[in-house]
Amino acid sequence: MTDYDAVIIGAGHNGLVCASYLAKAGKKVLVVDGRSEPGGCASTREFTPGFRVSDCAQWLSQFDQSIIKDLDLKGAGLTTGKAKATISLQADGNHLILEGDSITGAGVDSADQAAYRDFKNMVRRFAKLMTTLYRSRPPKLVEQNWTDRLTLIKLGIGLKLLGREYLRDLMRIVMINIYDVMNEHFSNAALKSAIALDAVTGTNMGPRSPNTVFSYLHRATGEHLGQSGTTQVMGGMGALGRSLAAAAERQGVTVQLGSAVSAIVKTEDRVTGVSLTSGETISATLVISSADPTTTFRDLLGYDQMEAGMAKRVEHYRSRSGTAKLHLALSALPTFNGLSASQLSERLVITPSMDGMETALNPMKYRELSELHTFDISIASVEDPSLAPSGQHVLTAIVHYVPYAPDIGWDAGKPKLLNHLLSQLEAYAPGIGALVTASELVVPSELEASHGMTGGNWHHGELSIDQALMMRPFPGSTQYATAVEGLYLCGAGAHPGGGLQGLPGRNAAKEILRRGVLS
Amino acid sequence: MSDFNREARLLTTPFHSRVAAMCDLNDWGNWMGYTTPNAYFDVELEYFSVRSTTGVFDLSPMNKYRVTGPDAERYLNRLITRDVTKIGVNRVGYAIWCDDNGQVIDDGTIFRLGEEDYRICSYQRADDWLAWNTLGFDVSIENESDAVAGLAVQGPTSCTVLTLLGCTDLNQLKPFGIAHYTFEGRPLMVSRTGFTGDLGYEVWVPPESAEALWDQLFELGRDYLIKPIGSHALELARIEAGFLQAKVDFMPAEEIVRVGRSRSPFELGLSWLVDFSKPLFNGRAALLKEQANGSRYRFAMLDVEGNKPAEHSFILKGDKQVGTVTSAAWCPTAKANIAYAQIEMPHGAVGDELVAEIYYQRELHWTRLLAPCKVIDAPIFKSPKRWQTPAPPH
Numbered sequence: 001m002t003d004y005d006a007v008i009i010g011a012g013h014n015g016l017v018c019a020s021y022l023a024k025a026g027k028k029v030l031v032v033d034g035r036s037e038p039g040g041c042a043s044t045r046e047f048t049p050g051f052r053v054s055d056c057a058q059w060l061s062q063f064d065q066s067i068i069k070d071l072d073l074k075g076a077g078l079t080t081g082k083a084k085a086t087i088s089l090q091a092d093g094n095h096l097i098l099e100g101d102s103i104t105g106a107g108v109d110s111a112d113q114a115a116y117r118d119f120k121n122m123v124r125r126f127a128k129l130m131t132t133l134y135r136s137r138p139p140k141l142v143e144q145n146w147t148d149r150l151t152l153i154k155l156g157i158g159l160k161l162l163g164r165e166y167l168r169d170l171m172r173i174v175m176i177n178i179y180d181v182m183n184e185h186f187s188n189a190a191l192k193s194a195i196a197l198d199a200v201t202g203t204n205m206g207p208r209s210p211n212t213v214f215s216y217l218h219r220a221t222g223e224h225l226g227q228s229g230t231t232q233v234m235g236g237m238g239a240l241g242r243s244l245a246a247a248a249e250r251q252g253v254t255v256q257l258g259s260a261v262s263a264i265v266k267t268e269d270r271v272t273g274v275s276l277t278s279g280e281t282i283s284a285t286l287v288i289s290s291a292d293p294t295t296t297f298r299d300l301l302g303y304d305q306m307e308a309g310m311a312k313r314v315e316h317y318r319s320r321s322g323t324a325k326l327h328l329a330l331s332a333l334p335t336f337n338g339l340s341a342s343q344l345s346e347r348l349v350i351t352p353s354m355d356g357m358e359t360a361l362n363p364m365k366y367r368e369l370s371e372l373h374t375f376d377i378s379i380a381s382v383e384d385p386s387l388a389p390s391g392q393h394v395l396t397a398i399v400h401y402v403p404y405a406p407d408i409g410w411d412a413g414k415p416k417l418l419n420h421l422l423s424q425l426e427a428y429a430p431g432i433g434a435l436v437t438a439s440e441l442v443v444p445s446e447l448e449a450s451h452g453m454t455g456g457n458w459h460h461g462e463l464s465i466d467q468a469l470m471m472r473p474f475p476g477s478t479q480y481a482t483a484v485e486g487l488y489l490c491g492a493g494a495h496p497g498g499g500l501q502g503l504p505g506r507n508a509a510k511e512i513l514r515r516g517v518l519s
Numbered sequence: 520m521s522d523f524n525r526e527a528r529l530l531t532t533p534f535h536s537r538v539a540a541m542c543d544l545n546d547w548g549n550w551m552g553y554t555t556p557n558a559y560f561d562v563e564l565e566y567f568s569v570r571s572t573t574g575v576f577d578l579s580p581m582n583k584y585r586v587t588g589p590d591a592e593r594y595l596n597r598l599i600t601r602d603v604t605k606i607g608v609n610r611v612g613y614a615i616w617c618d619d620n621g622q623v624i625d626d627g628t629i630f631r632l633g634e635e636d637y638r639i640c641s642y643q644r645a646d647d648w649l650a651w652n653t654l655g656f657d658v659s660i661e662n663e664s665d666a667v668a669g670l671a672v673q674g675p676t677s678c679t680v681l682t683l684l685g686c687t688d689l690n691q692l693k694p695f696g697i698a699h700y701t702f703e704g705r706p707l708m709v710s711r712t713g714f715t716g717d718l719g720y721e722v723w724v725p726p727e728s729a730e731a732l733w734d735q736l737f738e739l740g741r742d743y744l745i746k747p748i749g750s751h752a753l754e755l756a757r758i759e760a761g762f763l764q765a766k767v768d769f770m771p772a773e774e775i776v777r778v779g780r781s782r783s784p785f786e787l788g789l790s791w792l793v794d795f796s797k798p799l800f801n802g803r804a805a806l807l808k809e810q811a812n813g814s815r816y817r818f819a820m821l822d823v824e825g826n827k828p829a830e831h832s833f834i835l836k837g838d839k840q841v842g843t844v845t846s847a848a849w850c851p852t853a854k855a856n857i858a859y860a861q862i863e864m865p866h867g868a869v870g871d872e873l874v875a876e877i878y879y880q881r882e883l884h885w886t887r888l889l890a891p892c893k894v895i896d897a898p899i900f901k902s903p904k905r906w907q908t909p910a911p912p913h
Contacts, residue, residue: 269798303655304593307801309619311654476619483619483804 004030004254005518007274007284009261009300010452010491012040013063015290016244016255017505018490020071023251025513030282031253032274034260034452039241040290041451041458042233042500048438050389051329053396054237055442056451056458057500058325058378059347062219063240064135065226067502071247078243081383083229084347088194089428093338096190100229106190119185123220126170129158130217131224134496134503137479137511138470147514175465178212179354193351197374201400202458202499204320206361207354211464218463218498225501230347234384240500264289264301264487271301271486285518288508290491292453292460293473294319301484310483313474318467321444321457322364324402326375326421328395329388329438334379336429345382350375350428360401369408369417370401373424392437397421404444404455414441459498460491472497480508481515488512529554532579533668533729541747548750551642553580556749563851565752569715570852572744573674575736576714576753578721579729582644583667586637588658595629595637597800598652600784600793606631609697611710615784615792616648617802621809622772622781623789624648625765628712630697638663642765648773652801668729672736673719673756676743678910681709681720683739684732689720690909702728711910714753716760718904718911743913758857759850761820761898763787768818768845768859783809786861788818816842817867821858821875822899823847823892829858829875835889836873841866844875853899858892869896 006022008015011033019029037043041056060080068074085099088106096106101120103113132154133139139148139155159167173181178199182192196207199216203209223229233240245255262277264287273283289296294317297303303311333341336348351357352372360372376398381388388394399421406413418441422433444456453460461467467474472495476483480494490508492498512518530553532538541559548557555577559565568574586595595603599614606612608631615626627641639645649660672681682689685700692698692711700707705728713719724732737745757764765771772781783806784793793806819842823829828849834842842862850857858875866873870893877888904911 266798269803298655304590304597305655305799307619307799307803308597308648308652308654309801312651315651315654485804 002273002283002285004028004282004284006030006286006288006512007032007282008288008290008490009264009274009296010040010290011035011038011241011245011255011257012290012491013042013240013244013500013502014491014505014508015040015288016241016248016253017067017071017502018288018290018509019253019255020244020248020251021506021509022512022518023248023253025509027518029253030284031248031255032259032261032276032282033255033257034277036258037238037241038245038255038257039238041453042237042240042244043451044236044238047327047440048329051392051394051438052236052387053327053394054233054378054380055325055327055396056447057237058232058380058396058398059230060233060237060240060500061227061230062222062225062499062501063227064502064506067506071244071251073240073243073247076243076246076250078240079234080231081234083231084345086194086230086347086349087339087343088190089336089348089350090190090338091427095338096188096194098194103191106188108188108191112186112188112191115185116191122166122169123217124223125162125166126217127220128224129155129162129170130496131221132158133469134221134225134501135507137507138472138495140470140479173213174217175210176213177208177210178216179207179358181213182207182354189353193354193357194349196354196357197349197351197376197400200357201374201376201398202321202323204318204322204457204462206358208358209361211462214465214468215463218496221496225503232378232380232383234386236380236384236387261300264296266301266305266484269485271484274300286486286488286512288488288490288512290489290505292319292457292491293317293477293489293493294454294461295452296487296489296493297482301487306484310476313476317473318462318464319453319457319460320404320455320462321447322361322401322403323456323458324399324444325442325447326395326397326399326418327440327442328436330393330395330432330435331437332391332435333382333393334395334429334432334435344379348375348377348379350377350424357401364401364403367403367405367407369403369406369413369420371420372401373421374400375425402443410443410445414443417441458492460493461497463498468497469495480511532577533726534577534579534670534733537730537733538577538747542749546749550750551580555580556747558749558751559747562749562751562755565746565748566755566851568744568746569674569719569748569752569756570717571675572746573672573677573680573740574715574746574748574752576671576673576748578669578671581669582641582662582664584639584641584645584649585661585663586639586649586658587635587661588656589635590656590658591635591637594652594656594658595639596797598649599629600800600802600806602794602797603629608633611695611697611712613792615789617784617806618772619801619805620772620781621783621802621805622775623769623784623787624772626763630710632697643771666725667723668726669724670722670732670736671713671715671719672722673713673715673717675718675904675911675913676740676745677719679913680736680740680743680745681722684735692910693908694906703731707732714760714762715756716762716898716900716905717902718907755848755850758846758848758859759853759898759900761900763789763859764846779815782816782861783814785809785814786816786818788820814864816861817864819860819862819867819871819894820896820898821860821873821892822895823856823858823875823877824890825888826856827877827879827888827890828856829877829890829892832858832878833876834860834862834873834892835876836866841873850900855899857899867894869894
């Protein structure tokens with residue numbers, strides 16, 4: 001007899017979602033995680049006394065609403081804020097405001113406004129098609145069975161319904177880069193780079209990298225997953241983690257925090273459980289990992305426990321990130337040129353031109369500090385004062401174009417980069433530096449250590465077509481099962497991967513139940 | 520001659536000066552990038568030296584990899600399909616290795632030289648695959664192909680000749696055993712292995728010893744009718760003895776471009792080399808699946824009527840084409856017309872009666888022959904000397 005039907009590695013959002021669906025179906029499930037709080041990347045941390053930040057993910061824009069409903073996360077305490085506009089800050093204070101399908105400011109003309117509506121319309125159609133694929137297990141192209149055929153038929157009908165023009169456009173742009181697509185559609189430079197930002201953040205890419213159209217479309221699926229734009233979670237992202245843990249426990253899941261898995265245990269030719277750093281071993285019929293594929297296979301299972309071709313695939317799996325987090329404690333609400341105090345609750349972005357973004361990629365590639373960065377800023381305490389002492393504020397920014405390991409080392413590099421980032425902010429918010437009472441820069445290698453994500457990549461592996469859909473994370477380990485008997489994946493490294501979605505966890509649970517491997 | 524591409528120039532083995540001196544026919548071939556003789560003086564006579572006296576074959580172009588380190592045994596056990604722990608120190612094992620799809624990459628011999636010290640002798644270059652296999656293992660791989668020269672010394676008088684060379688008590692060496700000697704101050708290793716199915720040895724020396732070894736062997740072996748043999752004669756001997764040849768009887772899985780052209784161990788009649796009691800080896804999961812669901816092909820050894828070798832023949836069952844021949848020869852000692860074929864399942868079981876569609880030409884005149892053939896269960900040539908210890912005197 002095993003201790004559990006399934007032990008799930010990682011109490012991140014996908015691990016907890018998977019656990020809840022399995023427990024709902026009557027399975028005995030244990031979730032273990034080395035962190036002391038549930039949620040994984042949906043986490044809140046007091047980084048300096050009195051100031052709490054969402055220290056990994058800061059926006060909720062792609063979470064599948066059906067999961068929120070199925071698991072009654074609202075009843076478990078999840079509250080989200082209002083849908084936010086995106087304001088792309090301009091040096092002259094004439095900011096670009098993107099809200100729904102409308103854009104204003106930064107000198108955008110009516111031609112660009114019309115083009116933006118057309119572009120959004122096109123993206124919406126493509127993203128809808130992707131959502132069809134995202135909500136089911138990825139179909140295999142060979143060795144099909146009826147489940148896969150049905151998905152492919154739905155996809156085929158969806159493609160047909162796009163109409164000739166859109167289908168041609170999809171085929172044409174999906175493999176190219178966001179830089180070329182932006183130049184095809186728009187003339188306004190601020191608009192182009194504001195959109196391009198969404199294609200590169202969280203990746204290891206620049207706007208001219210192939211696959212950036214795909215990563216942009218991936219983000220755009222949020223709208224079809226029932227999410228009305230970008231929102232913040234009240235109480236910080238950790239509240240999402242806590243609500244997921246509460247929902248899971250309500251279904252009968254045991255959530256064991258502060259228990260890091262040291263190894264996946266293989267007995268003879270199948271996985272039979274996990275061992276913890278405490279020395280304890282837990283047996284289970286299935287081990288389901290929400291850790292990223294590299295951590296799961298290389299670090300926890302071990303290359304010597306799988307066939308060599310698979311080890312080679314894991315070794316080739318790309319999981320790098322050029323994205324860091326900047327956390328600031330502010331003694332008062334800062335002033336941004338051209339923004340009202342109420343606008344400070346919106347999503348604020350700062351981007352160089354697309355060429356500037358591409359130029360910034362080069363030093364990053366060669367392990368140097370870039371001169372230019374993109375900022376994706378949340379002053380969460382404006383909408384949620386509970387995050388900072390009264391009258392004071394927290395600012396978090398997702399900063400892109402930060403190397404994983406600069407040649408000068410992070411001891412020397414970090415103060416330099418922090419100063420440079422603050423001076424870039426100062427240009428848009430004069431005086432903000434004087435308000436900073438505490439600051440923290442979390443570089444990709446620190447995100448890797450704190451949240452267990454190889455390379456600091458918060459998609460658990462680069463979002464590119466060669467690592468997506470029926471090839472996520474790699475051939476031979478798709479549809480949530482792996483080439484190793486008894487070991488499944490349910491994290492962002494599995495289809496449809498990437499971002500705070502919950503779909504990998506939900507799809508994995510459904511697939512495991514469908515296969516009947518736990519009955 | 521500026522167009523000459525030096526990279527394309529064939530290499531020579533450490534024995535080349537001696538080989539060239541004895542290659543009366545001057546008939547050369549390209550074996551894995553090396554200049555090697557197809558025949559020295561007469562293919563049939565060379566072949567009969569292996570069966571009746573001693574034949575010497577230069578096998579230096581074989582690839583040799585040294586595998587050392589604390590995880591050497593575990594590493595090899597994951598690499599190959601058989602259980603490497605059953606190969607003792609100073610023993611050799613024939614082995615195949617597969618990719619994750621259970622398709623054969625190559626076959627070769629594993630020499631266990633010490634507790635944590637092995638040599639893989641393979642037909643194909645394997646640097647890349649062996650290197651990928653090191654992930655997760657504390658093991659080091661060294662390509663020592665150029666550091667080890669080798670001769671196959673095969674035939675009934677081979678033990679006597681090598682004993683005269685200084686290989687004391689060689690007759691006590693069991694099949695697949697290894698013995699170590701010194702030759703002119705340098706190490707000389709003998710393994711009782713070979714590709715001919717008879718009593719025979721393989722002799723391994725540093726390249727510096729190569730020419731002296733050749734000279735002394737032929738000097739001492741003169742009275743025992745030692746002869747050099749080329750690749751054509753060896754081909755006859757190995758077909759007669761039932762050995763498969765990579766790139767002839769199967770395509771190495773890593774070289775396959777077209778889907779479905781590689782073969783599994785089961786499809787090559789090598790299931791005896793697959794040990795499922797090992798919990799992990801490359802290809803295990805796929806091979807278990809194949810075992811449950813059935814194979815696509817079957818390896819069949821055919822006894823073909825008549826004396827026309829069924830080279831490249833189609834194999835028919837009634838009117839239906841069910842297979843193709845990969846190797847074929849009229850085998851002089853067994854006096855049998857043998858062919859190896861890949862037969863589509865479910866055909867080709869032992870005893871199955873098939874037809875080989877043979878085409879042959881005499882003075883530009885082509886003849887089509889439909890030769891009945893029968894699937895046999897083992898090579899017709901069986902020499903008891905191959906397995907006898909002490910090695911029988913001639």
